[in-house]
Amino acid sequence: MGKAYVIAVVGSGGKTTLIRHLAAQAREAGRKAAVMTTTHMGLPDQYSAVGKTVEEAISMMEQEGLVYYGRKAGESGKMEFSGKEAYELLCRRADLVLVEADGSRRLPMKVPDWSREPVIPLNADAVMVVYGLSALGKPLKEVCQRWELSETWLASEGSCLVTEPLAVDLLIKGYLKTIRFRYPNVQLITILNQAEAGIRRAAGMRMKDMLEEKGWECRVMQLRKLKVAVIYMASGFGRRFGGNKLLEASGFDGKPLFCHGLDLFLRLKERMERDAGVETDVILVSQYPEILAYGKHVGIKTIENPFAAEGITASIRLGTRAAQEGSADYYLYSVADQPWLKEETVWHFATSFIDRSLTEQKSIGCLAAEGRRGNPVIFHKKYGAELLALQGDRGGSQIMKRYPEEVMEFPVDGKELTDIDCQDDMKK
16 A cells, blocks of 8 residues: 555544644654554644545645545534545655554543544554653652552552552553554654653653663654743833832833843743744734834734723733734743843743643742742632732732642842832832
C-alpha cells in the first residue's frame, strides 16, 4: 500500500497537539500531509474536509498542503475513521499521513485496553507514544485513564502518587512492549510532553535516561508553550499627588513614572521568551491618551479604560478579558507607580511561581516584604471568572484571602514595593 510515510500517535497528554505540530512542519517543508483517525478526534479549525468526499479531501491537500479527513461522529464535535478505501487512497496520494490512533479523555496518561484501543494501522511506519509530564506527583487514579488495568502487573494502588519510575514502568508494560511485539518493524518513539519549565523538563530528562537505558527511543518536548499575560495598569488619578503622577518625569531619570515599569516588563517579555521559553504578552490598560500612545509606539496591546473612576478593578477586568482572548495560562498584574521595582526581582518571582504552579503547589503569587504583600501579583487562569467579578478598589487581595493556602509570597526588599502617592515620595 501507498507511498505515504504513516505515523500513528497513541498515548495521552498531547496527541492532537503533536499531530498538529508534525502536520504544520510537513506543510511548511512543501510536503502533502493528511491527518486521520482510527478512533475519534476533535474537529479541526482549518484544513478540514471532514464529512466530504475523499476526492474533495485530496483536492484540498493538493491545494493547501494539508487536510484533515474522516467521517463526522454524529453531533459529538469529533471526526472518526474515514473507512478503509478512503484511508488507503489518501495513503497513496499524500507524502505524510498522521493517524490519531488512541483516546485519553484529556488525561495526561493512560493504561491501554488492547482489546479496544489503540487501533494502529497495519501500514504504520512509526508509532509515537505520548505521555504528559503533568501527571507526575499526582494520584494515579486522578490522572490516568483505565489505571485499574495496571493492578495486575504493578504493585500500586490508584491512590499512589505518580513517580518517574512508576510512569516509566507504565509506559513500558502498557504500551512499548506490546507495540514492539505486534508491530516489530515500526520505528517506536516515546514523546515525553509538557516539559514547560525547569522542574518538569528535568523530570522528563531523567525519565528519558531510564527509558534509553532499557533500549527505548525517547524525546522530551514542549509542544505547547506556556503563556503569561502581563497586565500593566496605568489609570490612577493621582489625587494625593496633586496631578497626573504617571506622566511626572522629575526625579525619575528624565522619563515619565509609568515608563519605568512598562519598560521593565518589555525587557522581561524578551527574557521570558528567550530564556524561559514562556510566551509573554504585555497588555497596557490606561485612561490617558499619552500613555496609550506610548504603548502603541512600542508595539504592545493597548486598552482604553473609560471606567477608571470605579477603581483598580476596572483595569483588572479589562486586562483579564484581553488575557483570556489571548489564551494566556497566567495573568500577572502590575501597577505603574513603583519606580524602585527591579527587573531581576520580577524575573525570579515569575519563573519561581511558574515552576511551583506546574507542580500544583501554588496558583497565586505576590511580592512580599516584612508581612506586607504588594505588586506584581500573578494568578492562574482558573481564577478568571473571579477576577472579572471584582468590584471597587481592593483588587486581587480579595481572592487571595479566599484561598490563603494557594498563595506564594516572594520575599523582596521593602523599597521595591514602595509606590508614589504624593510629592514627598519622590524624595525617598
